[in-house]
Amino acid sequence: MIVLIGYMRLTLGILLGAAGMLISRLTGRGGGLAVSGLIAEVIAPDIYQHVGSTLKPDLVFVTGTNGKTSTTNLISEILAAKGAKVVSNHSGANIARGISGAYISSLFGSAFGGGARAGVFEVDEAVVPQLATAMRPSVQVFLNLSRDQLDRYGEIDRILDNWVKSITKARPGEEQALVVNADDPRLFPLVEGGNQSEVDVITFGLEEQPSFWKDFDYATDREFCVCGTIVEYRERFSGHLGDWFCSSCGRHRTRPDVTGRILESSQAGTTVEVSVRPVSEMRVFYVPQLGEYPAYNLLAAAAAAFKLDINLDVVEGSVNQAKAKFGRQEQFHYDDKVIRIWLAKNPRGLDEIFKALIVKEAKRQHLLFVLNSDVQDGKDVSWIYDANFESLRGRYRSLAVSGFRASDLSLRATVAGLENIETCDDIGGAMRASLDAMDGGEYLEIIASYTAMLEIRSIVAKLTDTAPFWK
Template structure:
């Protein structure tokens, strides 16, 4: 009914209602998945990685349940499993891929008993809702350690916190993914960095190089903690979509698929045919203009989307900043974003959203000189901002839109007429 009335994707409400009738619903549904449930957890990259892994498994011929809308709290997980079940609650799927909010992962491990957990990364995100990265990682480690030995953990070797978590798991089977491409090192560690201290002893890590934020190749000069060797050589793998962060998503899904017994040829065949999830490097054609939506919801993710924009020749960018519950109501994180790089390259920057003036102020203070060569347009009304941004985009260029989560939903509804929740 929710979908028929065009009120949303019905990705949460059914699970919320069913949970009141049967509190054990998540456990009962999880037990019916034939080959097991795959949980995908982390701050950035969950939706893209989950979708890519799903396409790999489906190419291999498996039937897969998936919370494709990104509803990653408990009610959303239940709704995704219910959607694949029949009227009497029987589930007939080989795998279920569930992306999980990093804060609830410890709560759902016991009822779900996953076959595989994909640990992508941990960054600061939604400061008003979540604790520090170290606090979350310790909660993850305690909960995962209670799982049976046959549980598979696929961990990001380039993230010191996640790598240390994987190294500490003595009972479960652990494999790692990461980059082996020094040519992509950043010139310096970015301002928006979270975990440059050893998670084992607290000493500052020595970095051979960083790829993004605190993710790179490192060692601890004090206790000897060092990065684990990834299962796959990243230099031999193409990537899905644009941006270095999507190379991580590729390697994460590919490593998980190999751990599940999928042959490498199937994985490689999936990459060139992959289509992005909504808002994640999604490309649309609007009024004859090319539009690319790059979800930008925290410092690290936004710095990476800015890197994509500045490496292009396109000179029009729309930034949309909201502060609703799903975004996090604390928008102070924008001061950790390297917006100076957008301002330095010039062009037109249009800003909108619930916190439009906060973003405008951040861009204003990103100027190194009073004569900075960029055109800043402030527009409270999102639809008008979209029209202005499209008007300023030449026919041979792409309009890049950098929205927070709820802003991305608003942008897509305005551009396509379809609401997603």
């Protein structure tokens, strides 16, 4: 009887959640993943255990400060190429209810129309322990960890501590592995925790920083080892990521199992040489995204694929067909002009955008910065002073700022010595003015916080006759 009641509650939760999703889409309020998941979890709190057991053994979590959505999409493409029917929150709805909502959406789509089931979910840093305990993923990918929205998360030490505490030994017959960025000294406790809990750990990282980014100036905090000593670097690759070591206790960056070397970064994309040391495989990949973080995302996806027994041939075919999605360097064509949207939500991510932009031809790019301060963006916008706006001097044809905090952006750009700054509070008006200033073949690079990105993507989708992000 108890089992029957539980099944009835689960079924009711899924059906009512699907109804909420449908209403959200019909009324134009969005994809409805979060509202459907909320309805379902209120009626059936054990829905996450059900989702986890349904999607195993290929159930992957992806978390970290930057790169979650892009890496999730890459791993989803790889599993799909393997023949699996993949369920994923590809639009970035990464709190618990967004994940259950993605599962509900798949039940009424094509994900369960036949073939193997798999799940690849982007997971918000704060809910990793809760969902890992409930869903028991077979692979957890940890990309990086830096300060992001302190008003929501608090200090990163708290997040890391909760991640480490959530690592537990695999149950009998259960597959469990951690994929960890070896270049991030903040993540080393995950490597130690995994080893202590007898969980498989595979690491990934870069071999070196490309010469064309060696002079980029980061505003970085001092990194401390878990023993309390300041971390030192043989070479920094990106911010606090690099070949690090502690001269006091001897902890150091382990040689990554999956390594990468960035061969080229152009206006069209990034070329990366990837090696999987345990099986002595090497391939050269082309990623249709700019900068260093897309290389890290590729390495993380390749490492996850290795743990899922997927070889580099499958990975190569998937990556070559992958496209940037949902505001993560997503491109749109308007007449003979190109609009590219970049999500920026913290200083480290914004610096990576700047690094990507400074290797482009300055005469062909127009910049539009849009900053809001809603809850999803983070109320405190002082983080923009920790990003290297100064690197953009002489790197653009036009520069405009917009959003609720346009005045803050204008001041920051002025302090950085940037010139000819246009300010427009109305996002749509700012974008139209930027497009009017462009010649054919030029790029409008829109760098936006989260809620601004949603509004911009909606405007651009209508302008270019593109489907909403949930379709």
